[in-house]
Amino acid sequence: MKVYNQNKLHKRLRRQVGEAIADFNMIEEGDRIMVCLSGGKDSYTLLDILMNLKMSAPVHFDLIAVNLDQKQPGFPDHILPQYLQSLGVEYKIVEENTYGIVKEKVPEGKTTCSLCSRLRRGILYRTATELGATKIALGHHRDDILETLFLNMFYGGKIKAMPPKLMNDTGEHIVIRPLAYCKEKDISAYAQLKNFPIIPCNLCGSQPNLQRQVIKEMLNDWDKKFPGRIETMFRATQNITLSHLCDTNLFDFKAIKKGDTIVNGGDLAFDREEIPAVSFDASNIEEQNMILWQEVN
Structure with a gap:
């Protein structure tokens, strides 16, 4: 073995x-x-x-x-x-x-x-x-x-x-x-x-x-509580949308004018259905509600 x-x-x-x-x-x-x-x-x-x-x-x-x-x-x-x-x-x-x-x-x-x-x-x-x-x-x-x-x-x-x-x-x-x-x-x-x-x-x-x-312990705790979260976070480092962040040095926000071509889906990035659902544990509904709120906001 x-x-x-x-x-x-x-x-x-x-x-x-x-x-x-x-x-x-x-x-x-x-x-x-x-x-x-x-x-x-x-x-x-x-x-x-x-x-x-x-x-x-x-x-x-x-x-x-x-x-x-x-x-x-x-x-x-x-x-x-x-x-x-x-x-x-x-x-x-x-x-x-x-x-x-x-x-x-x-x-x-x-x-x-x-x-x-x-x-x-x-x-x-x-x-x-x-x-x-x-x-x-x-x-x-x-x-x-x-x-x-x-x-x-x-x-x-x-x-x-x-x-x-x-x-x-x-x-x-x-x-x-x-x-x-x-x-x-x-x-x-x-x-x-x-x-x-x-x-x-x-x-x-x-x-x-x-x-x-301290950070290591936080990530390990997330990995135990939410299997797959670490993998998703790492994928995020390979899937960056500069137009949906706030760095004016990397994306020219000032140049955006009405009638321009939509950039990276515009406001579709905020649609709630794109965020995976969170499984609920009825024995601890208050904590799960807080988790859901943090996930979608």
């Missing part, structure tokens, strides 16, 4: 990674992909699937796994080299004491994620240049993308998420996220079945009340 479940998950993840690569043209002939490996379930899964795809892909590409050893106390620095050697994949361990810098610069009790992320990003970009990598692959998945969307809406006042493919600020590096279509729960199950040697992050993962953790 374990082998069956592992094969089933592998096929699903492989298909979803392949779709993302094709949809966004993530990997091209002759690419040298630097796979950023943290020691967590996501990056292990990313490397595993890419190594498998490499054997049958219609284009030739090379992989090099890179881990940044941030010199965290107690970090088991032997695990990743042993694992990568067992795979026979090219790899590089980069040693930089970002842990010490973060602890020195960030006051006790404050979240370390922002500074840590900037330091890691700079080091990884430098390493990609040194290694001649044409793409940098990160292990962010579908749930990470949605969490970032809500973080930006709730705390930044922006509709903005993690793109599956982007050019960095200097224009020197292309970053890809091949797991963009993959569910975190599938990745977690796959990592457990594959028995990856997970290395926990004790720098930021244990910090309580992180905004991202």
Whole structure:
């Protein structure tokens, strides 16, 4: 049964990674992909699937796994080299004491994620240049993308998420996220079945009340109460109607004049019948009425 479940998950993840690569043209002939490996379930899964795809892909590409050893106390620095050697994949361990810098610069009790992320990003970009990598692959998945969307809406006042493919600020590096279509729960199950040697992050993962953790819990709660909602929300990021939002920089609302061609269905977008019905539980009618109101308003 374990082998069956592992094969089933592998096929699903492989298909979803392949779709993302094709949809966004993530990997091209002759690419040298630097796979950023943290020691967590996501990056292990990313490397595993890419190594498998490499054997049958219609284009030739090379992989090099890179881990940044941030010199965290107690970090088991032997695990990743042993694992990568067992795979026979090219790899590089980069040693930089970002842990010490973060602890020195960030006051006790404050979240370390922002500074840590900037330091890691700079080091990884430098390493990609040194290694001649044409793409940098990160292990962010579908749930990470949605969490970032809500973080930006709730705390930044922006509709903005993690793109599956982007050019960095200097224009020197292309970053890809091949797991963009993959569910975190599938990745977690796959990592457990594959028995990856997970290395926990004790720098930021244990910090309580992180905004991202609050968003994650909210989405997980929605997923339990309303099956399919997460999938629908992710599809929404691929189905954007600019004429029905409010950004005057992206859509010329001022140019709309009487008699013009109707844009994106005009006011038909607000018709109530287009919104799926909500199932009711008679034992809790008041709560269900509130849910329905929130859905249609």
